[in-house]
Amino acid sequence: MTESMVSRYEKLVHAGPPGDVPVLFDTACVLGGSIAGLMAARVLSDRARRVVVIEPDDTSAETGSRPGVPQDQQVHTLLPVGQRWLERWVPGTTRQAQDRGASLVADQGTTVINGVPQAPDGEGHHLLAVGRPLLEALLRNRITSLPNVSVLRGHATGLQYRDDAVSGVRYDAGAGGGQGGRSEGVLDADFVVDAMGRSSRLSNWLKGSGYDQPRIERLEAPVNYATARFARPAKVADLETPGALALFTPEYPSSGVSVAAVQPIEGRQWIVMLMGYGDSRPGRTIGEFREICTKLPPVFATATAGAVIGDVMTYHQAESRRRDFTGAVRFPARLVSVGDAVASFNPIYGQGLSSAALHASCLASYLADGPDLGTAAREFFRLQQVVVDAAWAVSAGGDAARLDALHGTEVPDDVRQQRWAMEQIAAATLVDGDVTRAFNSVSYMLRHPATLADPALLAKAVAANGTAAPVAG
Template identity: 80%
Template sequence: MTESTVSLFEKLVQADPPDDVPVLFDTACVIGGSIAGLLAARVLSDRARRVVVIEPDDISTETGSRPGVPQDQQVHTLLPAGQLWVERWMPGITEEAQDRGASFVPDKGVTAINGVPQAPDGEGRHLLAIGRPLLETLIRNRVTAMDNVSVLRGQATGLQYRDEAVSAVRYVPTDGGDQGDRGAAVLDADFVVDAMGRSSRLSNWLRQSGYDQPRLERVEAPINYATALFERPVKVADLEKVGALALFAPQYPSSGVSVAAAQPIEDEQWIVMLMGYGDSRPGRTIGEFRQACTKLPSVFTTATAGAAIGDVVTYRQAESRRRHFAEVGRFPARLVSVGDAVASFNPIYGQGMSSAALHASCLASYLGGGPDLDTAAREFFRLQQVVVDAAWAVSAGGDAARLDAQNGTEVPDEVREQRWAMEQITAATLFDGEVTRAFNNVSYMLRHPATLADPELLARAVAAAEGAMADLADTTIDR
């Protein structure tokens, strides 16, 4: 990675809404009303007279979980990069979330690796602890309250083209009644955003219309989530520990738990997640869940001590995926993809919502750069590739290393050296706050992963890790 790539990534993180910008479109359409689509709609609201979000689910009321987001009852994290971007483009939303019961909690001592807390990074950052349905509701309310943004309840079924550019979206209304008697409708649009998520049908639409499909890359990441809610009788301000993220390497198993997280969220609740790889499915009942938590840092026992709210909710994902739009040859103009439709990662890294925010930032930068709208949006996909590459290096890189170690796979010397360096940095975060700061900046998507390749940082990490490896072997988890 070049320094220009690092700088570009940070510019996208820090992007502000534009002032007094020209309107480029009469109608812009976003297919999909989840967080990625809503953030894209927010960007387009500055550039279009009308923005229409086509979404099959009923999102007119605050109903909590919805069919289009089957994983929304699991733990979600809006990383600092995403939180900062959303706050800039929707001022006051963090305070509004707190007013609704979400917690803005300090990250000091929140992460433990193999039972050992990371050294504090000295930044004093805070993380927004909030349930995914509430966060999506707050963003949706902000975006749809804009005068030129509306939601059309329907199922998109395809695109129409004119002069090698998208000109309309075909859809079937889903606003009640007998859907079998409803014919397809058409929405004329000057610009279209695919935000249909992990199962986006855009590639099939492109193929059927004679355009090239983006190459689909997959990395096996068989994960099993189990999440449960518990009553929290203690206010966040009175908690001794306000949350935790516990990570375990394969050689340090804890009752099949590879990752665990606990957050104090709205409605005086704890949300607690246990995740296992492969055949490990920890905590499928409340009893099993609590038993597994007794083998984790003490905050997990505290979080699961209250009455359970409902049953354990499970979620399984077999792989991470990315679609390489930047490589596509023949591609229609006035069309882009964002969010999980482009890349869906192992969710344990918490990158999904923040990546969606940075994809929206890419869209703003592209539209603000005076693009030729009658040609494919290659500059947008170039910007987006910077974001996707950064997130993919962290999540898919970690999953690939785990699989290779598990299967005894031989890897090239360059890859082996990169993984060794990351091991040194990870181990050093337990002892050196400066290394923790650099590591967290990348984990929080504030800095590009290439910044961890700095020779001085690596030398510092190696020095700290020499003692760390020996100590880890004798470490027991603080009960």
């Protein structure tokens, strides 16, 4: 990755709302009202006289689970970069979440690798521990309360075009709109954002209209989640350890658990997650769940000692995937995609919410640069690819290394050397706060992964590992 890409990434991270800007569109339409779609709607609210979000799910229940987000009952963490961006575009979101019982948890000492805590990085980062339904509801209420943003309940069924540009969205309000029969219509739109998630139908629509489909890249990453919630009698301020993320290398004995996480969330609850790769499916029952947690850092046993709230919620994801829109030669103008519709990763890396926020940053930057709206949004997709590549390097790179290790796969020398370097840096986070700082800046999506390729950083990590006791695995 070139230095210019690193600079572009960091420019996106530090960008803010543009202030008083000219209106570019009469009507903008966002397909999907999840967090990526809501953030896109917020950006477009400064650029369009009217923003319509077409969402098939009933969102009237403020914090209820939605069929369109099957993973919303699993652990979600808002990384520092995501917090920054939500606060820039929707100020006060963090405070509102805390007022509703969410927790702003300091990250110092909360990450444990093979039973050993990371060395403090001195940065004072905090992670927002919040249930996904609550965070989404807070954003939805704030953004849809803007005078020019509205929600149309229904299913988007296709696009209309004029002069090689999107000119409208076909939709079916039908049962989704609460009406007795089908209610098909067309919403005239000057700009459209696809935020339909992993199952986005945009590629099929493009192919059916004679446009290029974005090439899709897939990486096997079979992950199995088991998540349970437990009563939390103590206030967060009274907890000795307010949360933890436990990571295990493939060689480390961990009852089939590759990753475990525990967080204090709203409703005076603990939410606890166990994750296994491949055939490993830990924690399917409460008994097994609690037994495994006794072998993890003490906070896990503390969290699971309380009364169980609800059932164990499982989630399986077979692969990570991303779509390359930059390679599409024939593509309609006034159309972009964001969020999981572009790239979806192993959720354990916590990149989904923050990536959605950064995709909104890409959209804002693209519109601020005076684009030619009569041609495909190639500059937007180039900006977005910087964010997607960064997230993919962290999550897909880690998953590929784990799967190759599990299967004994031979890898090219250059890949083996890159992985060795990352292993050195990860191991050094247990003993050297400077290395932890650099590593966490990338993990938290504050800096581009290419910054970890600094030879001086690797030398420091190797030296730290040479003087420290070896870590199991």
